[in-house]
Amino acid sequence: MPSVKDLRERIRSLKNTQQITKAMKQVAAAKIRRAEAAQKQARPYADTLAEMLRDLMNAVSTVDHPFMKPGNASAPMGVILMTADKGLAGAFNSNVIRAGELFAREQKEVAWYTVGIKARNAVRRMGKPNHPTWVLNAPSKIDVARAVAKQVTDDFIGGKISGITMISSKLITMMVQRPETRQMVPIVADALRAKGDAGEAESHAPKGSVEFAPSPEFVLSRLLPKYLEFTIFSAMLETDAAFFAAQLLAMNNATDNAGKLIDELTIQMNNARQAAITKELLEIVGGAEALVNG
Amino acid sequence: MAASTIPFKLITPTKVVFEGDAELVIAVTTEGEEGILPHHAPFLAALKPGILRANVLADGKNERLELATGEGFMQALPDRLTILVDEALHFDDIDVAKTRDDLANATDPAAIEFANAKLRLVGSH
CATH class of the missing domain: 3.40.1380.10 (ATP synthase, F1 complex, gamma subunit)
Known part of the structure; x- marks a missing residue:
């Protein structure tokens, strides 16, 4: 299982990618209007x-x-x-x-x-x-x-x-x-x-x-x-x-896919973090019990 | 309001340069200058580069339109007059230095005629 640190790193990089695809989507949307206007004028x-x-x-x-x-x-x-x-x-x-x-x-x-x-x-x-x-x-x-x-x-x-x-x-x-x-x-x-x-x-x-x-x-x-x-x-x-x-569509899909992946990885990261906490707690409780019994 | 007008459109591949009513349009066809008045017989001609002149009505006022135009076509129909040209430039759209350069380097007769038309239009102002 990947560590919390690895997952956090991957999520951060995915968010950056998502920013880029989102920006490209908006640019494509603006340019499509200009391209259509040019077509109309012809x-x-x-x-x-x-x-x-x-x-x-x-x-x-x-x-x-x-x-x-x-x-x-x-x-x-x-x-x-x-x-x-x-x-x-x-x-x-x-x-x-x-x-x-x-x-x-x-x-x-x-x-x-x-x-x-x-x-x-x-x-x-x-x-x-x-x-x-x-x-x-x-x-x-x-x-x-x-x-x-x-x-x-x-x-x-x-x-x-x-x-x-x-x-x-x-x-x-x-x-x-x-x-x-x-x-x-x-x-x-x-x-x-x-x-x-x-x-x-x-x-x-x-x-x-x-x-x-x-x-x-x-x-x-x-x-x-x-x-x-x-x-x-x-x-x-x-x-x-x-x-x-086509670019608008591609970038829209890319942004959606990045979003899905981010959600998935966030859940994985939370699970991993919780597992680590649980493990530490068990260790503390185990240690304390050993002291009492000893 | 003047006596009679005809709906007139001047179109290039990238835009509609003029759309309105005209009393008279004079264009340079391959056979020489041709003036079109309202109620002209159906007519279709090839245009060569030159200066297009027209008396048009813009916002109810008489106006004189003068443009340097590239190669194209003129179609007169009983109810409208349409001119298609490669380019149509107002006198203040013309870059004289660049046109002179173009003229010096041009080999194509149409390009030479168009450059000359542009310079004549600038010169007449």
Whole structure:
């Protein structure tokens, strides 16, 4: 049985840990609000972009844009793997990384692009030390998104990759975050049309009556790269929010577990202390009795 | 109150820069400057970096809006006008020294145009 002193020491150290996890929980709770506000501010842009895209897709019959055509089939699939920069959020990062590994197993060959330090380290461990990589928590996320979009676009058009798939975390509820794998390029035209329809039911103008300057094809060719850029940007915002939600949950559990352990150890310590007192009393009584009898 | 206005929104990926009513909006499309008045025919254009000007109503008062904007799109519908741009900066948001640096190092034509637009906007004040 551990001594009272050992137990007291363990309880003290657990209380320190609990302080830290509690503080991290509060920080995560504050940051999640900020991350959600950033997501909310990006929504008007997302909605308008989707609406414009739908109007355009309805206006053009054939689209002559590299994003709409199959890429170089013999090239590896380009995968953007996106995680947080830091850990201490339960299985948040490893879930995304596992989804990436599973996806890679289905492909002949994969060219990795990583956003977030945890994804970078995971891909480096797979033996790809020099893949293109960015941190998630940059001062300007939109600039990172633009850099990623530019790199994958150049590689796709240059025939170095056969397509672009992004694997990132989706915030389903505050308690549930799930990795999501989506194919971004080549773009499936029908998916865009359907996406627009789901957004707002009514079309603003009958087909053919919208005036495009200079032409719908030209505007679309400008819009598609923006769409890719913005999709990466909004995935970064979502990863941020999902990360803090996962961290909040992990730290909440850690604080609870530390509390349970402290209670358990406190009882053990009290028992040990009481046992020592009882033992001493018995010794005193025994000694006294020996004196009387002697 | 002026004769007629149209609900106008100016949106960047990170925020809604302006939301209110406009009497006139002039943006630089890839084909040149385009002025939009209320009741414009449905219209969708690509914008290049430049200076966006608009006569807007803020708190019932007429106001002139002048912003340096990045690449984007303008959508005019019978009931509203929406502009999406990469960036939209007021004249006092512009860091002239940094913009000059950017301009010196920029290779991308859009980045050069945007830097020039920012400097023109500062110069006009």
